[in-house]
Amino acid sequence: MPEEAGASVTQRDYDAAWMLELMAELMPCAYCRMPMNYREPKRHPTRDHIWPKAMRSTVGNRTGKLWCCQECNSRKADKTPSEWLAMLRARHETGKWPS
Numbered sequence: 514m515p516e517e518a519g520a521s522v523t524q525r526d527y528d529a530a531w532m533l534e535l536m537a538e539l540m541p542c543a544y545c546r547m548p549m550n551y552r553e554p555k556r557h558p559t560r561d562h563i564w565p566k567a568m569r570s571t572v573g574n575r576t577g578k579l580w581c582c583q584e585c586n587s588r589k590a591d592k593t594p595s596e597w598l599a600m601l602r603a604r605h606e607t608g609k610w611p612s
């Protein structure tokens with residue numbers, strides 16, 4: 514939704530937004546399980562589409578999203594669900610991302 518030019522923002526809104534950001538940071542990344550926070554670019558909370566854009570018209574309304582850190586979202590990029598799951602499994606088994 515486009516932002517309205519000049520919309521007023523109250524201190525109450527700033528305080529509420531701060532609380533909502535804290536709530537987002539309480540969740541670990543759905544993929545790597547590391548804590549997320551808004552101060553570190555790699556740990557920034559993001560919303561990831563489980564299905565890559567190129568597959569979404571084929572899979573119809575199965576366009577689920579989840580919260581993950583920026584690093585995982587960038588690594589996942591446009592990988593298929595099966596490619597990404599294989600990478601995640603390798604990471605969980607070895608403790609590092611496959612190259």
Ligand SMILES: [Zn+2]
Pocket residue numbers: 542543544545546547581582583584585586
């Ligand atoms: Zn992550």
